[in-house]
Amino acid sequence: MSDEYLLKNKEIFCEELGKSRFSLGDLYLLRSSGKKLRLLKFGDIADHKFINKFKEAKGKVVLDRMVNNKWIDGISNLFLDMQNSRLHVDNEKIRLEILKEFKKIYWEGIAPGSVVDLFIAGERAFYSFDDELTALLQESNSVYYQRSALKGFLAVISALLMGYVDYKFLRDVYHICYLFDYVFFKKHGLTYNITQAQEMERITQDSGFYLLAKQFESKNELEMFQDHLELGTILASGDCGKYFYNKSIINLINYHHEKIDGSGFARGANHSEVSDIELIIMALGQMISYDFMDLTFDDGKCFFKNMISLHTIENECSINRYFMMVQKIFNEINIEQKTDDEVGEDLVA
Numbered sequence: 001m002s003d004e005y006l007l008k009n010k011e012i013f014c015e016e017l018g019k020s021r022f023s024l025g026d027l028y029l030l031r032s033s034g035k036k037l038r039l040l041k042f043g044d045i046a047d048h049k050f051i052n053k054f055k056e057a058k059g060k061v062v063l064d065r066m067v068n069n070k071w072i073d074g075i076s077n078l079f080l081d082m083q084n085s086r087l088h089v090d091n092e093k094i095r096l097e098i099l100k101e102f103k104k105i106y107w108e109g110i111a112p113g114s115v116v117d118l119f120i121a122g123e124r125a126f127y128s129f130d131d132e133l134t135a136l137l138q139e140s141n142s143v144y145y146q147r148s149a150l151k152g153f154l155a156v157i158s159a160l161l162m163g164y165v166d167y168k169f170l171r172d173v174y175h176i177c178y179l180f181d182y183v184f185f186k187k188h189g190l191t192y193n194i195t196q197a198q199e200m201e202r203i204t205q206d207s208g209f210y211l212l213a214k215q216f217e218s219k220n221e222l223e224m225f226q227d228h229l230e231l232g233t234i235l236a237s238g239d240c241g242k243y244f245y246n247k248s249i250i251n252l253i254n255y256h257h258e259k260i261d262g263s264g265f266a267r268g269a270n271h272s273e274v275s276d277i278e279l280i281i282m283a284l285g286q287m288i289s290y291d292f293m294d295l296t297f298d299d300g301k302c303f304f305k306n307m308i309s310l311h312t313i314e315n316e317c318s319i320n321r322y323f324m325m326v327q328k329i330f331n332e333i334n335i336e337q338k339t340d341d342e343v344g345e346d347l348v349a
């Protein structure tokens with residue numbers, strides 16, 4: 001990263017955070033002694049009441065910006081064009097532009113970018129939940145909220161890869177990714193045991209159930225876990241239906257613990273039995289961890305390609321529609337290679 005870029009982006013006052021739900025960089029309280037106290041790490045949930053308390057009481061709050069604003073603006077504007085477009089042929093062109101921009105960073109790694117850029121781009125392009133629902137989703141587990149933001153944006157990219165170009169449909173796909181465990185947010189809270197069980201189940205069939213079953217105090221949690229697909233669908237349909245153009249997409253909650261090799265629950269559905277969108281939800285659910293993400297400045301380079309490659313190697317069910325589709329289409333998309341000078345210009349923009 002060039003010195004010029006770092007200088008230009010250092011210590012921008014926190015007003016730049018605007019209403020973003022994620023911190024656009026490391027956020028510091030600047031003491032009169034010149035020492036800095038870090039309030040938020042890059043990609044943390046930005047609690048604006050908390051930040052404002054420090055601003056009012058203690059003074060100077062500064063942001064070391066780490067997001068790639070130029071890329072985020074470009075992507076969110078393309079989605080806006082898609083929203084306003086009335087012609088399918090135009091949306092096809094916009095789809096290709098978005099996929100090219102994504103490929104440069106997250107597939108080829110020839111341009112700078114981070115995973116947090118994906119959170120912010122998804123938020124700017126689609127996020128419509130009101131403050132009350134947002135608070136409910138964030139309070140339960142902040143790591144989970146970040147995971148939802150990432151899964152939501154990657155689900156949209158996956159849908160674009162499969163040829164879906166209707167903005168309202170993509171927005172529905174994005175939003176449903178926050179609601180898969182709605183029943184825990186709404187009724188029980190997302191406990192440590194439940195989070196652990198979800199992560200274990202993601203990796204090995206039935207291991208989450210065993211974890212909850214062997215702990216006496218978790219008896220209720222086991223029942224909650226078993227019921228959370230069906231109950232979650234009913235609750236989310238009632239509470240959150242207004243956010244969806246096509247409410248039937250809420251039924252995807254039933255598929256968020258299925259796996260592409262048929263070893264998931266509740267049905268053990270195999271990838272050959274499900275629709276494209278169900279397959280996207282299953283594949284991403286299997287690949288994205290529920291654990292803490294160590295988010296850094298340039299962790300986006302080849303991120304999506306590496307994530308898929310890792311699971312293609314680990315997973316015996318490597319020949320499947322999702323992986324093959326993603327690899328095939330990205331290989332077909334040609335991106336113009338930039339010279340070193342042009343890449344440098346992007347960095348300081």
Ligand SMILES: [Fe+2]
Pocket residue numbers: 180181198228256257
């Ligand atoms: Fe779940």
